[in-house]
Amino acid sequence: MTSRTRQVVLSGLALVGTMAVLAGCSAAPSDTASAKKTDFRxxxxxxxxxxxxxxxxxxxxxxxxxxxxxxxxxxxxxxxxxxxxxxxxxxxxxxxxxxxxxxxxxxxxxxxxxxxxxxxxxxxxxxxxxxxxxxxxxxxxxDTSQAAFLAGYAAASYSKTGVVGTFGGMQIPTVTIFMDGFADGVKYYNEKKNKDVKVVGWNVETGKGSFTGGFEAGTQAKSVAQTLLDQDADVILPVGGPIYQSAAEAIKDANNGSVLIGADSDLYEADPRYKDIAFTSVMKGxxxxxxxxxxxxxxxxxxxxxxxxTLKNDGVGIAPFHDYESKVDSGLQDELDTIKSGIIDGSIKVETQSNK
Structure with missing residues (x-):
């Protein structure tokens, strides 16, 4: 790659209806408010x-x-x-x-x-x-399966019904990698605690599960979330951008103590409308x-x-339990810390079809 001429030498390291491009198209201010120092765009x-x-x-x-x-x-x-x-x-x-x-x-x-x-x-x-x-x-x-594994373990530990659920927008690897890790975390909890917490909405072995067909919030996403609630899931992980909003509405309508796990960002911080049901989140950096x-x-x-x-480079992780910190098992965080260390050193294997 050839070097570019810049005004200074630097160090350090999208919804339109058709083809419209937003901002920066004329002399109007661009998306950034700082004074221009470089011609790199x-x-x-x-x-x-x-x-x-x-x-x-x-x-x-x-x-x-x-x-x-x-x-x-x-x-x-x-x-x-x-x-x-x-x-x-x-x-x-x-x-x-x-x-x-x-x-x-x-x-x-x-x-x-x-x-x-x-x-x-x-x-x-x-x-x-x-x-x-x-x-x-x-x-x-x-590798969000690593962080989702921790969230699945935590969900299984918290569940009062013994049923947790997950569903996605589209059945593509970047969605199912969350669902794989989540289900495997529940499985690991069951093995360690001799429990039988059930996962609805996704089956790792068959690759079959619940999907809305897109990433839009709306009736379809709420209906899928409601189906999981009807199967007694009291912890739900929706994976697919805005579909979490519809899952949150279904949970709030149920008003039965069910909680939500966010995907990508810390839901508690990113969308305070739902902080009262935000259990934790699977985060990408x-x-x-x-x-x-x-x-x-x-x-x-x-x-x-x-x-x-990865967990090792802090590229993925799970959010704090925030308002639920006093409601989870007193030893849960220590268990999660141990599991995280095991995933990082390889003694705990987290595998998913999405990253093989």
């Missing part, structure tokens, strides 16, 4: 969840803005209404002179691969996909990962090397 295309999903799109976008603030860079973004605009949104950003384009989610892999091949001088990063082997594409992935990747690219240190967030 990072940009981002969202998945269908949009940049206000309180989840992976928003976290990735915030990471880009963090980097832009440090760099004094202009940014641009494009929100995707659905899969039909992924390709055109990327192309629009290329036409806006973006030096790096971050695409958010497994579903954008085909469009990213196509545009990266057609634009070899543009650097790309894609979150939650490692299928593209190209010199100008940086994969950013997370997308914000710092994206920030680092952007800063590296701005400093001419772009690399196609795969990034994998």
């Amino acid at each position: 990072p940009c981002m295309v969202s998945d269908a969840g949009g940049f206000d999903d309180k989840s992976f799109n928003q976290l990735g976008y915030e990471g880009m803005l963090d980097a832009a603030k440090e760099l004094g860079a202009d940014t641009n973004k494009a929100e995707s209404k659905d899969a039909t605009v992924y390709d055109s949104n990327i192309e629009q950003l290329i036409n806006q002179n973006c030096n790096m384009i971050i695409t958010v989610g497994f579903n954008l892999a085909d469009a990213t691969k196509k545009q990266a091949a057609a634009n070899p001088d543009t650097e790309f990063a894609i979150i939650d996909d490692n299928s593209i082997d190209a010199k100008n594409v940086k994969p950013i992935t997370f 997308m914000r710092p990962a994206v920030k680092d990747v952007v800063e590296q690219a701005a400093d001419d240190k772009f690399s196609k090397e795969l990034y994998v967030g």
